[in-house]
Amino acid sequence: MIISVASGKGGTGKTTVAVNLALALSNTPVQLLDCDVEEPNAHIFLNPAIEETKPAQTLVPKVNYELCDYCGKCAPACEYNALVVVPQKEVMVFPELCHGCGLCSLVCPQDAISEEPREIGVIKKGTSGDGTIDLVYGLLNIGEVMATPLIDQVKAELNPAKTVIIDVPPGTACPVIAAVQGSDYCILVTEPTPFGLYDLKLAVEVLRVLKIPFGIVVNKAGIGDRKVYEYCENVDIPILLEIPHDKRIARCYSEGVPFANKMPEWKERFVKMMSQIEEYVYEQ
């Protein structure tokens, strides 16, 4: 079973839900994939012992000047303007613009373009400090623009024999799709405020496009207004759990401590939410 935790709006509590859910289920095999490769935070709460760090790479073109005759076919073929041909002198490559599609190498009539790997980040694998959860996360290098290939590489570590929980980056664009796709169910975390609601509606549209079933966790319940609840009722989206706006919970979060470890009654609530999700997924 693959459960992703997403939100649209940032800072609503995705990592809180992902980490505490993983801990609540940790008497069964659990793997947590932190796909927020721009700003991963799950490891802060799990204190993992890192067992492996490996580079994440994409391919960029490499020009063999012994073969290149500066015909100029590669540059216009590239949809991302990552190549510029300076006649009789040079083929300039802009690696940050390159998506690694390989088309330049395909179109080159002289077979002068090969591809070489370029590091865009790292993947870290480990086990949570208490030894119960497998954690995999990606860390995008500073200055890199493309998170999607790194997210795909984090997901390549997915262990289908375990319950897999995916921490998804905020937003509604390509990195979110890359992280969420293939999930059996998605938990959307929101807060009961106008910003929370607006971005929740966008996230709901994403999941409808991807045809992934979903339910809502309302975090910081008690602040704001009732419009998130009204919306969920009107469009018939289940509210799986409410986490109150509570000083102790906020304090735990600020210290990097999973609140369910301090307030064990919450583990039961997360387990109950998981059974609800499982029931739904198996019914389908």
Added chain:
Amino acid sequence: MKQLTIISGKGGTGKTTIVGSFAVLAENKVLADCDVDAPDLHLLLHPEIIEREEFKGVKIAVMDKTLCTECGTCAETCRFNAIVLTEESDYTVNPARCEGCGACVFTCPQEALTLQERVSGYAFVSRTKYGTMAHAQLNIAEEASGKLVTAVRENARQAAEQEGCDLILIDGAPGIGCPVIASLTGVDLALIVTEPTMSGLHDLERILDVTRHFGIGSTVCINKYDINVENSKRITEFCRQRGVEVVGNIPYDPVVTEAMVAGMPVVEFSKGGVVSDAIKDVWGCIK
């Protein structure tokens, strides 16, 4: 003309709350909401759209099924897993994964694939009571949010020139990738909004690495600084070591959410309140 980008690394630290208030406090400026996939600034500033243009970001591969022989060459070529065999054992393009590179178009022996333009979102120029605002909405599940950010910034720049404004206030997206970098290039200052949590500190380090990487001057403000004073001290000390100025500590106050529910910038909603005063101090420091 000066450009100020408000970013955070971590989401939900209060970027838009602060930009909304700066919209009230700053004079002679244009606003730009560069969080194009989950924009929220309009919920505070209520823009009236005067210009709406289609945004064509990346193209998409379109398959003509009457020509396709199901040979599978396209799927082998595609690096983005955008062409897959569906249950009906037909090859189809998954628009959410297609990056519009055209490699499949090149390799298809039947010429069954073409690259076509698609509308990936809309860019808007709007009137608000606080001044002109450039903003956008990326369509669901789209690529190229960085390009749309660039389009929004270009609209803001043109508006600022036409109106003789000397400042552009930019609300950035969370993270450190494509849209964030697009909202930072060439700006005069980045104001980083953080919060005193371990996640906030971790994400602050990463976003400061990004601004340093691109040579952009940064200052930091700590929002909700009193929810964990120890962590606020750690952030202040960390900034001191990095040679980055902390230009303000904004206290936690439910009035921020109340203002959001009322759809108003907090400095307008709670005139003379502690949060409003703290935001005014931040503005006083950086203007």
